[in-house]
Amino acid sequence: MKVYLDNNATTIVDPYVFEEMEPFFVQKYGNPNSLHGFASATHEPLKIAMEKIYAGINAPKEDSVVITSCATESNNWVLKSVYFEYILTGRKNHIIISEVEHPSVIATAKYLETLGCKVTYLPINHEGIIEARTLKDFITNKTALVSIMWVNNETGALFPVREIGDICAQKGVLFHTDAVQAIGKTPVDVQSFNVDYLTMSAHKFHGPKGVGALYMKKGRELTPLMHGGSQMGGLRSGTLNVAGIVGMGKAMEQAVDALGFEMSDIKDLRDRFEDELLKIPDTFVVTPREKRVPNTILISFRGIEGEAMLWDLNRAGIAASTGSACASEDLQSNPVMEAIGAEADLAHTAIRFSLSRYTTKEEIDYTILVVLEAVKRLRGISSSYAYAPEGHDSGLTKGH
Numbered sequence: 118m119k120v121y122l123d124n125n126a127t128t129i130v131d132p133y134v135f136e137e138m139e140p141f142f143v144q145k146y147g148n149p150n151s152l153h154g155f156a157s158a159t160h161e162p163l164k165i166a167m168e169k170i171y172a173g174i175n176a177p178k179e180d181s182v183v184i185t186s187c188a189t190e191s192n193n194w195v196l197k198s199v200y201f202e203y204i205l206t207g208r209k210n211h212i213i214i215s216e217v218e219h220p221s222v223i224a225t226a227k228y229l230e231t232l233g234c235k236v237t238y239l240p241i242n243h244e245g246i247i248e249a250r251t252l253k254d255f256i257t258n259k260t261a262l263v264s265i266m267w268v269n270n271e272t273g274a275l276f277p278v279r280e281i282g283d284i285c286a287q288k289g290v291l292f293h294t295d296a297v298q299a300i301g302k303t304p305v306d307v308q309s310f311n312v313d314y315l316t317m318s319a320h321k322f323h324g325p326k327g328v329g330a331l332y333m334k335k336g337r338e339l340t341p342l343m344h345g346g347s348q349m350g351g352l353r354s355g356t357l358n359v360a361g362i363v364g365m366g367k368a369m370e371q372a373v374d375a376l377g378f379e380m381s382d383i384k385d386l387r388d389r390f391e392d393e394l395l396k397i398p399d400t401f402v403v404t405p406r407e408k409r410v411p412n413t414i415l416i417s418f419r420g421i422e423g424e425a426m427l428w429d430l431n432r433a434g435i436a437a438s439t440g441s442a443c444a445s446e447d448l449q450s451n452p453v454m455e456a457i458g459a460e461a462d463l464a465h466t467a468i469r470f471s472l473s474r475y476t477t478k479e480e481i482d483y484t485i486l487v488v489l490e491a492v493k494r495l496r497g498i499s500s501s502y503a504y505a506p507e508g509h510d511s512g513l514t515k516g517h
C-alpha cells in the first residue's frame with residue numbers, strides 16, 4: 118500500500134483542478150497580453166479564476182491579490198519591499214518575525230540584517246505557539262513590519278493572528294501573515310481581521326506547483342520585486358501562468374467547499390491516529406490538538422532518530438517527514454523542537470504526519486501498524502533508548 122502523509126510539503130492536484138488546467142497547455146496557450154483570439158480566449162477563464170481566489174479569502178474588490186510563482190516569492194516580496202520603502206529610506210529600521218517562520222521568511226530576514234535592518238525573532242511558548250502579548254514589548258516607533266505565520270508548517274499550530282493584527286493596527290505597524298498552511302484547513306477571511314499582506318501557495322491546497330499569491334490591502338500596495346511588463350497591474354511582471362492561475366482558482370474553490378469536511382472528518386481521522394500513536398510509551402506531541410489545524414501531527418518517539426523512522430516508513434510505502442521539506446536534507450533537529458527547548462535527544466526524533474482530504478481510514482490503519490513495528494525494531498537497536506531515564510518528564514504532551 119502507498120500512503121501519502123506529507124501534505125504540508127505538497128498535495129496531490131485535485132483531478133477537477135487538473136481537468137480545468139489542461140486546455141491551457143495545447144489549445145488555449147495564448148499570451149493573455151497579446152492582441153488576438155488565442156490571447157482573448159484566456160481572459161474569461163483568468164477573470165473567473167481570480168474571482169475564486171478573491172472569494173476564497175473574502176478579499177474585497179478594491180484590495181489586490183497578485184499572482185506570484187510561489188509562497189517563497191510572496192514572502193520575499195513583502196520583506197524586501199518593506200525594506201526598500203521604509204528601512205532603506207531611513208524612516209524605520211526594524212522588523213519582527215517569529216523564530217519558527219518558514220525559511221523563506223527567516224532567510225530573507227537574516228539577509229536584510231546584513232544590510233542593516235534590525236530583526237526581532239519572537240519566541241514560541243512550550244506549546245509551540247506565539248503569545249500575542251509578548252509582541253507589544255518588542256514594537257517600537259522604528260518597527261516597519263510584523264510577519265507572523267498563520268499556521269506553523271511543522272506542528273500545525275494556529276498562531277493568534279487576530280490579536281497580532283489588532284496590536285499592529287493599534288501601533289500603526291504593517292502586518293503580514295504567511296497563510297500557506299491555513300488555506301483549506303481553517304477559515305481565512307481577510308475582512309474579519311487586521312491584515313495588510315497575506316501569502317498563499319496553490320500546491321498546499323491541491324492546486325499546481327509554481328503558482329502562489331500575495332494579498333495586499335488597498336493602499337498598502339508594495340513596490341514590485343519583479344520589474345518589467347504591465348502584468349498584474351505592473352505589480353508583478355512576467356507572462357501570466359494561465360494554467361497555474363486557472364488551477365489555483367479551482368483549487369481555492371474546492372478547498373473552501375471541503376473546509377467543513379477537513380475540520381470534521383479529517384480531524385477525527387487525525388485524532389484517532391494520534392490517539393493510537395500516543396499509546397506507544399515515550400511518545401510526545403508538542404501542540405495541543407485544539408490549538409492545531411485538523412491535518413497535522415508532529416510527534417516524537419524517544420530513542421528513535423527521525424530519519425531512521427522515515428526509512429522504515431518509506432520502505433513500507435508511507436511518506437512522512439521530519440519537518441519542513443526545504444530543510445530535510447541538512448539532518449538538523451526540528452527547528453520547532455529546538456525552539457521549545459526540547460532535550461537534544463528528543464529534538465532529533467520528531468516526525469511530521471500531515472493528512473489531506475484524500476487520506477483514508479484504511480491508510481491510517483495501515484500506517485499505525487507500520488509505526489508500531491518500526492518503533493519496536495528501532496528501539497530494539499537504539500542505544501539512547503536503552504539508557505533513557507525511566508519516567509523522564511519532557512514537558513510535552515505525553516503518551517502512556
Ligand code: C6P
Binds near residue numbers: 126270
Ligand atoms: N513548506 C514544508 O514541507 P513554496 O514552496 O514557496 O510555495 O512554499 C514555501 C512555504 C512558505 N510558508 C510556509 C508556511 C510553508 O509551509 C512553505 C512550504 C513545505 O513545510 C516545504 S519547505
